[in-house]
Amino acid sequence: MSRNRILIVDDEPAIREMVAVALELADFDVLEAENAQRGHEIIVDERPDLVLLDWMLPSVTGIELARRLKRDETTNEIPIIMLTAKSEEDNKVQGLDVGADDYITKPFSTRELISRIKAVLRRASSAAAEKAIEVEGLCLDPVSHRISANDEPVDMGPTEYRLLEFFMSHQERAYSRTQLLDQVWGANVYVEDRTIDVHIRRLRKALAPFGYDRFIQTVRGTGYRFSVKAAKAS
Amino acid sequence: MSRNRILIVDDEPAIREMVAVALELADFDVLEAENAQRGHEIIVDERPDLVLLDWMLPSVTGIELARRLKRDETTNEIPIIMLTAKSEEDNKVQGLDVGADDYITKPFSTRELISRIKAVLRRASSAAAEKAIEVEGLCLDPVSHRISANDEPVDMGPTEYRLLEFFMSHQERAYSRTQLLDQVWGANVYVEDRTIDVHIRRLRKALAPFGYDRFIQTVRGTGYRFSVKAAKAS
DNA sequence: TTTTTTATGACATGTGTATGACAAGTTCGG
DNA sequence: CCGAACTTGTCATACACATGTCATAAAAAA
Numbered sequence: 259m260s261r262n263r264i265l266i267v268d269d270e271p272a273i274r275e276m277v278a279v280a281l282e283l284a285d286f287d288v289l290e291a292e293n294a295q296r297g298h299e300i301i302v303d304e305r306p307d308l309v310l311l312d313w314m315l316p317s318v319t320g321i322e323l324a325r326r327l328k329r330d331e332t333t334n335e336i337p338i339i340m341l342t343a344k345s346e347e348d349n350k351v352q353g354l355d356v357g358a359d360d361y362i363t364k365p366f367s368t369r370e371l372i373s374r375i376k377a378v379l380r381r382a383s384s385a386a387a388e389k390a391i392e393v394e395g396l397c398l399d400p401v402s403h404r405i406s407a408n409d410e411p412v413d414m415g416p417t418e419y420r421l422l423e424f425f426m427s428h429q430e431r432a433y434s435r436t437q438l439l440d441q442v443w444g445a446n447v448y449v450e451d452r453t454i455d456v457h458i459r460r461l462r463k464a465l466a467p468f469g470y471d472r473f474i475q476t477v478r479g480t481g482y483r484f485s486v487k488a489a490k491a492s
Numbered sequence: 493m494s495r496n497r498i499l500i501v502d503d504e505p506a507i508r509e510m511v512a513v514a515l516e517l518a519d520f521d522v523l524e525a526e527n528a529q530r531g532h533e534i535i536v537d538e539r540p541d542l543v544l545l546d547w548m549l550p551s552v553t554g555i556e557l558a559r560r561l562k563r564d565e566t567t568n569e570i571p572i573i574m575l576t577a578k579s580e581e582d583n584k585v586q587g588l589d590v591g592a593d594d595y596i597t598k599p600f601s602t603r604e605l606i607s608r609i610k611a612v613l614r615r616a617s618s619a620a621a622e623k624a625i626e627v628e629g630l631c632l633d634p635v636s637h638r639i640s641a642n643d644e645p646v647d648m649g650p651t652e653y654r655l656l657e658f659f660m661s662h663q664e665r666a667y668s669r670t671q672l673l674d675q676v677w678g679a680n681v682y683v684e685d686r687t688i689d690v691h692i693r694r695l696r697k698a699l700a701p702f703g704y705d706r707f708i709q710t711v712r713g714t715g716y717r718f719s720v721k722a723a724k725a726s
Numbered sequence: 727t728t729t730t731t732t733a734t735g736a737c738a739t740g741t742g743t744a745t746g747a748c749a750a751g752t753t754c755g756g
Numbered sequence: 757c758c759g760a761a762c763t764t765g766t767c768a769t770a771c772a773c774a775t776g777t778c779a780t781a782a783a784a785a786a
Contacts, residue, residue, distance in 0.1 A: 295594060299611060415763055432637035453765055455743065460764095462744095477637050478742070478773075479650040485636065488645055649774050686732090687776055693733065694774095710732070712784070733782065744771070752763070 262379060263304065265289040267297035267320065268312040268341065273364075277310065280368035286375075294323040301333055308379055311358070313342040328357035337382045339374060341366075391426045393486060396470045398426050407468035414464035417442070421461055425474070425484035434481040458482055496613060499523040499540040501531035501557070502575065503549055507598075511544065514602035520609075528552035532560070535567055542613055545592070547576040562591035571616045573608060575600075625660045627720060630704045632660050641702035648698035651676070655695055659708070659718035668715040692716055 264286045268274050271292070278288045289306055291297035294315050301309065309327070311320040320340060327333045340361040359378045362371060390399040395408045405412040405422065414422070424442050433441070435454040443449055462471040475483045498520045502508050505526070512522045523540055525531035528549050535543060543561070545554045554574060561567040574595040593612045596605060624633040629642045639646040639656065648656070658676050667675070669688040677683055696705040709717045 299615065302615060417764070430633075430636045432635070449764095450766065452743090452767090456745085456765075459744065459746095476743070480637055483636060483638075485638075487640075487643075651775070683775095684777065686778090689732065690734085690776075693735095696733095712731070728786080730785070731783080734780085735778105736780105737776105737778085739775085739777105741774075742772090745769085746767105747769105748765105748767085750764085750766105753761085755760090756758085 261285055261287045262307040263287040263289060264308050264310060264375065265291060265297065265300055265304070265306040266310045267291045267294065267315065267323070268310070269293060269315055270312075273312075277368075277371070280371065281375075284372045284375075294320065297323060298326070301327065301336065306336065308375060308382075309336060309338045310375075311338050311340050313340055324358055335382075337378045339378060391423075393426060393429070393473070394470075396426075396465070396468070396473070398423055405464075407465070407470060410468070412464055412468065414461065417457055418461040418464060421457055422465075425482075429484045429486065432477045432480050432483040438481065454482075495519055495521045496541040497521040497523060497538065498542050498544060498609065499525060499531065499534055499538070500544045501525045501528065501549065501554065502544070502546040503527060504546075507546075511602075511605070514605065515609075518602075518606045518609075528554065528557040531557060535561065535570065540570065542609060542616070543570060543572045544609075545572050545574050547574055558592055569616070569620065571612045573612060625657075627660065627663070627707070628704075630660075630699070630702070630707070632657055639698075641699070641704060644702070646698055646702065648695065651691055652695040652698060655691055656699075659716075663718045663720065666711040666714050666717040672715065688716070 264281055266274050266277050266281075266288065267290075268277070269292050274290050274292070278290060281288050289300055289304060291300050297309070297311070300306070311324055313320045315323070324338050324340065327336065327338065334357070337359040338357065340358040341364060342361055343364050359382070360374055362374055388400055390397060390401070392398075397406045398404075399406070400423070403419070405414065405419065420442050421438070424438070435451040438454055439447065439449055439451070458474060462474050465471040465474065472488070473484050473486065475485050477483050498515055500508050500511050500515075500522065501524075502511070503526050508524050508526070512524060515522050523534055523538060525534050529552065531543070531545070534540070545558055547554045549557070558572050558574065561570065561572065568591070571593040572591070574592040575598060576595055577598050593616070594608050596608055622635055624631055624635070626632075631640045632638075633640070634657070637653070639648065639653065654676050655672070658672070669685040672688055673681065673683055673685070692708060692710075696708050699705040699708065706722070707718050707720065709719050711717050
């Protein structure tokens with residue numbers, strides 16, 4: 259797994275710097291923004307794994323930004339930890355109300371910060387990764403690491419499993435061979451593009467006895483797609 | 493890609509001039525308007541890629557124009573950067589509230605202006621490229637790379653897909669065969685002009701079962717056009 | 727009608743995809 | 757430590773589809 263990327267949104271350069279150093283020591287990648295606008299841009303463009311958001315920001319406050327993020331479908335999965343200067347009950351309540359996943363009051367120890375970040379990340383990732391995905395009787399269970407079709411177990415290799423896992427969590431979207439390679443094999447892996455074809459075929463072969471191979475669709479000239487809809491009008 | 497066109501709406505000729513020069517140096521095409529009415533006309537007629545909108549304008553204020561643009565379906569995709577004279581908290585909030593994509597306070601450096609423009613354009617274009625285009629039940633979804641007519645998948649070749657994609661994002665406008673070749677096939681490609689006819693026919697054939705071939709209209713002596721309106725009075 | 731422009735069907739070619747086989751590498755139990 | 761069973765990446769080949777061009781029919785303009 260690649261390192262988690264954390265965005266710090268705070269108008270105090272000193273605080274950003276301090277937090278950044280602490281996070282980098284804890285093996286995170288750090289992004290920084292000095293105001294809510296810039297923070298929002300970065301979140302949209304870079305999709306960090308977690309946002310540390312200062313309560314008090316010039317013009318658009320942190321709480322306002324949090325509200326927007328949680329309202330937007332594309333960003334509401336990103337966990338937020340609010341940083342508040344004073345330990346006021348009201349803030350805490352309001353912050354959690356807005357959808358922040360945790361809050362921490364300044365001054366805080368870097369140790370505490372790190373441990374809270376890890377806790378939130380753990381919750382977020384486990385929530386996302388441990389949920390079984392089911393589509394028209396085809397079911398992928400990440401916990402038992404198994405595929406089943408109408409409760410019948412489906413046999414396939416590990417790579418095919420990961421491929422299907424990726425497809426099922428990214429449905430209705432066409433991916434190029436290169437993208438699949440990056441996503442399923444991981445970046446910096448030298449594998450022939452055409453190898454994808456073979457694994458696609460193996461995956462289809464495994465799903466075929468149940469008729470689910472129709473979900474794995476070829477997008478000629480582009481790559482492949484997982485789709486519940488029919489490949490073409492019949 | 494052709495150069496991005498930026499509209500400046502400001503009542504101060506000096507400021508318009510200064511910004512225009514800076515933008516042209518940065519390889520943008522510049523349009524100018526001295527008041528909100530004129531600005532609105534130009535936006536409707538020319539559809540610039542981005543609008544720089546002064547906060548304070550005579551009669552109809554910039555913020556009022558922004559509100560109108562964002563409320564109108566045909567213009568609400570055009571990104572707006574507000575220019576405000578004073579760094580007032582209220583303005584910023586209100587501006588973003590109205591739907592401006594960013595704001596910048598005078599005086600500003602041209603460097604900052606350019607970089608903000610680029611940031612906003614980048615976000616807008618990536619958002620636009622991912623958005624499905626839908627016309628009277630005919631829907632093109634770039635994400636899943638698929639065409640559907642009333643949710644029925646439509647089958648066509650890659651070239652026809654790109655052709656339709658171009659047409660649907662440039663509706664109501666006639667293109668010569670040469671222009672289509674440049675836009676859809678790419679420049680520096682030697683292909684017979686008449687080949688377009690064949691691909692037009694293939695595209696029509698794919699759309700015909702759903703009646704959508706009526707959108708692909710011949711403009712005799714010129715080329716072709718995608719139009720929702722009927723080709724001729726019947 | 728004659729001329730010009732577009733529509734259509736057919737076709738050879740080229741390009742991208744599917745498939746089976748295989749060799750090298752892994753895993754796991756004995 | 758060794759061998760059986762399984763994985764995995766690559767290749768060669770078969771195949772399907774997409775593409776550009778032509779010849780001809782059809783339609784529109786002159």
